[in-house]
Amino acid sequence: MDLRLHNTLTRSKETFEPIDAKNVRMYVCGPTVYDYAHIGNARPVIVFDVLYRLLRHKYGEKHVTYVRNITDVDDKINARALRDFPDLPLNEAIRNVTEKTANQFHKDVEALGCLPPTIEPRATEFVLPRADGKSDMATLIQNLLDKNHAYIATGGEGREVLFDVTSMDNYGALSNRKLEDQQAGARIEAKDHKKNAGDFVLWKESSANEPGWDATFNGEIIHGRPGWHIECSAMSAAYLGETFDIHGGGLDLIFPHHENEIAQSCCAHGTQKMANVWMHNGYLQVEGKKMSKSVGNFVTIYELLHTEKFGGRKWPGEVLRLAMLMTHYREPIDFSIKRLEEADSVLAKLWRKVAEGDDSGDIKTVINALTDDLNSSEAIAKLNSLSGDALGAALEMLGLSRTAPASDVDASVVEAAITERLAFFADKNFAEADRIRDKLLSQGIQLKDSKDSETGERVTTWEIKR
RNA sequence: GGCCUCGUGGCGGAGUGGUUACGCAGCGGAUUGCAAAUCCGUGUACUCCGGUUCAAAUCCGGACGAGGCCUCCA
Numbered sequence: 001m002d003l004r005l006h007n008t009l010t011r012s013k014e015t016f017e018p019i020d021a022k023n024v025r026m027y028v029c030g031p032t033v034y035d036y037a038h039i040g041n042a043r044p045v046i047v048f049d050v051l052y053r054l055l056r057h058k059y060g061e062k063h064v065t066y067v068r069n070i071t072d073v074d075d076k077i078n079a080r081a082l083r084d085f086p087d088l089p090l091n092e093a094i095r096n097v098t099e100k101t102a103n104q105f106h107k108d109v110e111a112l113g114c115l116p117p118t119i120e121p122r123a124t125e126f127v128l129p130r131a132d133g134k135s136d137m138a139t140l141i142q143n144l145l146d147k148n149h150a151y152i153a154t155g156g157e158g159r160e161v162l163f164d165v166t167s168m169d170n171y172g173a174l175s176n177r178k179l180e181d182q183q184a185g186a187r188i189e190a191k192d193h194k195k196n197a198g199d200f201v202l203w204k205e206s207s208a209n210e211p212g213w214d215a216t217f218n219g220e221i222i223h224g225r226p227g228w229h230i231e232c233s234a235m236s237a238a239y240l241g242e243t244f245d246i247h248g249g250g251l252d253l254i255f256p257h258h259e260n261e262i263a264q265s266c267c268a269h270g271t272q273k274m275a276n277v278w279m280h281n282g283y284l285q286v287e288g289k290k291m292s293k294s295v296g297n298f299v300t301i302y303e304l305l306h307t308e309k310f311g312g313r314k315w316p317g318e319v320l321r322l323a324m325l326m327t328h329y330r331e332p333i334d335f336s337i338k339r340l341e342e343a344d345s346v347l348a349k350l351w352r353k354v355a356e357g358d359d360s361g362d363i364k365t366v367i368n369a370l371t372d373d374l375n376s377s378e379a380i381a382k383l384n385s386l387s388g389d390a391l392g393a394a395l396e397m398l399g400l401s402r403t404a405p406a407s408d409v410d411a412s413v414v415e416a417a418i419t420e421r422l423a424f425f426a427d428k429n430f431a432e433a434d435r436i437r438d439k440l441l442s443q444g445i446q447l448k449d450s451k452d453s454e455t456g457e458r459v460t461t462w463e464i465k466r
Numbered sequence: 467g468g469c470c471u472c473g474u475g476g477c478g479g480a481g482u483g484g485u486u487a488c489g490c491a492g493c494g495g496a497u498u499g500c501a502a503a504u505c506c507g508u509g510u511a512c513u514c515c516g517g518u519u520c521a522a523a524u525c526c527g528g529a530c531g532a533g534g535c536c537u538c539c540a
Contacts, residue, residue: 011470029540037540044540074538176469177536200537228538250540251471257538282471283534290533326478326489332471332533334478342478342490349489352503369480378480381488430499437501448503461503 003058005246006330006373008254008278009174013373016277018245024055024064025244027236027275029253030120032071033101034080036300037108039320039335040250040284040291046321047281047329047374048248049114049399054370057397067239068117070105071231072098072124078210094211108301111317113399119239123231126238127213135237137230138215140268141202145218149267150202152217153193158205159222165198168263174278175255200260201227229260236274237265247275251282281329287336299335311337318400319343325376325398350383350395351402352463359388366394414445418460421447425458 003016018024028048031037048066055064077097078090085093106116126136141161144150149167153160165171165179172178179198205224206212212223236244242265249258258278265274283290286297303309304320323343327333363386369379379398386394395401417436424433437447440462448461 031540032538041540076538175535178468198537252535252539254470255535255537257540260537281540283540285533288532292539323478328480330471331479336477338477338490345490375480377478378488381480384488425499428499434500441502446502449498449501450504451497463503 001368001371003054003371004373005277005279007276008280014277016245018059019243019276021059022063024059024246025240026052026055026064026066026246026248027232027240027244028066028068028117028247029232029249029257030068030070031101031105032074032076033098033105034074034077035101036302037105038291038298038300039286039304042109042112042301042320043284043324043329043333044248044250044281045109045114046112046324046399047376048279049112050325050370050376051246051248051279051374052115052117053397053399054367054374057367058371065119065240066117067119067121067236069232069235070098070102070120070122072102072122073127073211073225073231074228075210082209090209090211104302108305111305112301112321113318113401113403115399121235121239123226123235126231126234127226128215134239135234137226137234138203138213138217140230140234140237140264141215141226142217143268144202144264147267147270149263151195152220152222153195155193158207159220159224160193160201160205161203161217161222162194162199163202163260163263163267165196165200165263168267171198171263172259174262175259177255177259200229200256202230202264203227229257230264232257232261233264233268233274236261237269242269242271243273244275246277246279248279248281251280254278254280282327282332284333284335286334288334291335311340315340315344318347318403322347322380322400325400326380328377329374346380347400350391350400353387354389354392354395354402357388359390361386361390363390363394363397366397370397414440414462418447418462422458422460 004013005016006013026048028044031041045068048068052064052066077094081090081093081097085096088096110116126134128138129136141150144163145152145161148164150161150163153162179196203215203217203222203224203226205222210225212225214221214223216222236247247258247261262274266272285291286299289297291298299310301320304315305317306314308314319340320343323335323339324333326339326343365382365385366379369375369382372378376398379394383391383394392401417440421433421436424430424436440447444464445462446464448463450459450461451457
């Protein structure tokens with residue numbers, strides 16, 4: 001069955017044909033590391049992890065290259081560094097922020113069952129020309145200047161290299177925007193030094209309390225830092241080439257981020273396409289509202305996993321993952337406690353069905369669902385027709401395998417308690433037997449009684465309730 | 467103002483011209499010393515109004531409602 005993917009460029013589902021089936025190449029915009037990742041950030045990471053797994057299944061593990069960057073240069077990072085580490089030299093303060101945040105991000109997404117990408121480049125390593133000759137931001141920018149797609153102008157905060165949006169014929173093709181339709185009202189700040197209101201920054205000069213690199217543009221050295229979009233153009237070209245297969249991210253990145261990436265990359269390289277397929281996941285809301293700090297419904301991945309802030313309990317990463325995948329990736333999700341509770345029950349049932357064995361069903365039904373534009377909700381529905389090893393394999397495909405519960409439960413102690421309890425049953429001492437059951441339950445251990453079908457004897461098993 | 471999504475049972479959620487997926491919760495029953503778990507059974511739906519059609523939740527038009535983007539937010 002052919003893989004079909006919805007392409008934002010054409011607003012339709014297309015049969016996916018890789019440029020090189022021996023090396024399928026995908027780029028997904030990663031985090032800007034200035035603060036804990038929130039659960040909205042988790043969605044694209046999970047969605048594209050499923051796609052990565054599917055591609056590996058279809059083309060082979062060694063034939064897929066998945067690049068997800070870490071953006072560790074950004075004005076929000078600078079602000080955070082100055083706030084949190086006022087006494088440290090700037091570069092050190094920044095490194096503290098980015099290291100800490102990136103480490104936390106890695107822990108978070110691992111708990112969500114996401115495979116590490118093939119390559120995870122950091123923006124700061126791609127600002128200036130590199131010894132290995134891989135694509136870098138400064139060279140890309142000079143390239144755009146050479147081809148008259150960019151110009152240098154002086155604004156209120158110093159010199160800037162700006163991209164001239166009118167220099168590209170089909171600027172706005174991805175987001176279906178026409179420059180003249182954009183209202184220069186609410187959010188576009190008219191700046192005199194720009195040729196057009198829509199021109200965006202490629203490089204901006206830094207002041208003394210801002211990080212900067214000495215880059216040369218049109219012969220003049222500008223101590224500065226890159227604009228927002230250029231890092232993805234540089235890093236994707238560095239590892240995936242000028243044109244690659246799939247570029248993914250959240251819906252809100254279509255404009256301006258991805259539009260501008262396309263403009264930079266295509267104009268600098270003289271190509272028609274940056275990526276053949278552009279995929280975007282839908283937005284996430286919390287309890288019916290857009291997640292924002294001011295509304296107070298802002299939840300980080302860390303808080304969900306390790307605190308009782310959301311719904312009065314901690315939630316395992318797999319539950320969060322399933323809660324995301326219950327909805328098709330392009331649909332909006334209203335994240336709620338009820339949804340997590342449902343995911344929790346479903347997952348417990350599925351894991352039990354794996355443990356019980358009784359292998360039946362065909363994983364192909366699940367793969368086929370995913371093959372149709374990553375229809376994960378359909379795929380999850382199909383899980384119900386599987387059991388045993390087939391179900392286990394299907395769960396692995398979705399990244400929902402049971403991981404060893406992080407627990408210090410000593411099995412021998414539990415077994416001893418069960419034996420003790422069975423002895424109380426022999427004396428019909430139900431009160432003591434129940435006391436043992438309740439005590440274990442309070443430790444998160446659920447006892448399950450059943451009867452041996454041959455002898456009618458009571459058989460007690462247990463599991464860790466999460 | 468421009469552009470883009472989405473309205474399916476109590477909830478989640480596919481489907482997309484004709485057979486009302488699937489799951490969660492609920493309810494009834496079996497089982498149990500009581501529970502939990504499990505098993506069996508079970509109800510309710512396609513925002514509204516037109517149109518096309520033998521047939522529309524599905525296609526077309528309109529209304530209403532919800533949400534998003536429009537320069538650094540995934």
